[in-house]
Amino acid sequence: MESAMKIDALQADITTLEVDAIVNAANQSLMGGGGVDGAIHRAAGKELKEACRALDGCETGDAKLTEGFKLPARYVIHAVGPVWSGGKRDEALKLASCYRRALELADSVDARSIAFPSISTGIYRFPIERAAEIAIQTVKETLPGTSVERVTFCCFSERDLAVYEALLNRSAR
Template sequence: MIELIKGDITKITCDAVVNAANSSLLGGGGVDGAIHRAGGSEILADCRKIIARQGGCKTGEAVITTAGKLPAKYVIHTVGPVWKGGSNGEDAQLANCYVNSLNLALKNGCKTVAFPNISTGVYGFPKERAARIAVTAAQEFIQNRSIGKIIFVCFDDENYKLYQNILSSPT
């Protein structure tokens, strides 16, 4: 099942919240900063352990930490691509963010996963293109694996309407 919500991802009750992280995993602006602020120091402490072990997170990959004070069990941090015009593998990297996050969620027993709009803020990925990639990745994943619910959480009206149109149109 795929659900669409307009709201604040830090307030969503679910098994795993996905963070649109940067490769350093040390927090930043946008969704990343909001998740670190709302979740508290436990998230950063877990991120530092990951950094010590593997040196951060590469674009398209995902790592998992505690959710700290968030109403979730875990935060899955994934690094979306910076938009460079579309001919540098950005679409595949963005799809990998969703697939790798969902695989990590399943591996950790998660049945509900909430996603923000990855790479559409300061990373500059075109919003409609990103939404189509996100929805396609989620629909394909749900067909082949047992995950209860994927929630797309849109902070603004523009993204919410894009997702609403894509999810309501026939495939």
């Protein structure tokens, strides 16, 4: 890994992070929901819902960009992860695509820092260990050649943080 790139994990409220872009674990409608999606919509204000309405939804495995409005982050990248179905419906490929597309969109606005939630591991039930492996591997493969210098995996729980930290420590050796 190049010294200019930094990848870490922390437990925090993603809506409070001062980064160029935060990633929203969105649903296909992009109109808000539960978990991190609802929290981001509430913190950003009603302007975010209006901006999302204009985007006309998003396919699973893809992502779309809006301003951050009232958030400290300048941008929100809405990534639609797959619902876990036992791994038989290309969930791993679709999840990897979310992370890749988010980094491409961050690069398109010259973002230097980005924070990801653990996409698809909440109500979409993607197993955290597998999801974290896919997230870290995809970010490490996609990051070189983009404007992004710092990636933070923002975890909701201590357990999720422990999974990300263990994988990041193992891959740093």
